[in-house]
Amino acid sequence: MAIREILEFPDPRLREVGEPVTVFDDSLRQLVEDMAETMYDAPGVGLAAPQIGVSKRIFVIDIAGEDEPSDLMVFINPEILSLDGTQQWEEGCLSFPGATETVKRAEHVRVRAQDAHGKAFELEADGLLAVAIQHENDHLNGVLMIDKLNPIKKRLFSRKVNQARA
Numbered sequence: 362m363a364i365r366e367i368l369e370f371p372d373p374r375l376r377e378v379g380e381p382v383t384v385f386d387d388s389l390r391q392l393v394e395d396m397a398e399t400m401y402d403a404p405g406v407g408l409a410a411p412q413i414g415v416s417k418r419i420f421v422i423d424i425a426g427e428d429e430p431s432d433l434m435v436f437i438n439p440e441i442l443s444l445d446g447t448q449q450w451e452e453g454c455l456s457f458p459g460a461t462e463t464v465k466r467a468e469h470v471r472v473r474a475q476d477a478h479g480k481a482f483e484l485e486a487d488g489l490l491a492v493a494i495q496h497e498n499d500h501l502n503g504v505l506m507i508d509k510l511n512p513i514k515k516r517l518f519s520r521k522v523n524q525a526r527a
Contacts, residue, residue, distance in 0.1 A: 364395070374416070401423070407422040
């Protein structure tokens, strides 16, 4: 396993649309392990492959609390099947270190994906898991959380990011 470098905004690779995964082999499983280790080291609750410069449709999520056992979820070639309701959540992003902003997302999400062995599954989620799925899935499409903000919030968020880097 290896900790990978996390790309930071405005790296143009964060805007690339991830390619579908077609080969489910040991190298893919190694990539997933590297992504999990990188996410835990950061620390974060989710990480998408484009955030480490790999233009593939893969993300990992673990929303377990500090005093709970890890619950790593792997999503390969995810498809959002439905979005319902609305919620606002204070989001952060490993590609925007040190900055958070309230983002409006769907309250409930249903997703279809594959695991690291290619086995298909469907999952319904709400709360933080629904937010994390939508956030990470956006990364696979080259969409960043700053894109979800109105122009004023976008400017304020950019200042937060620059202050965090200083």
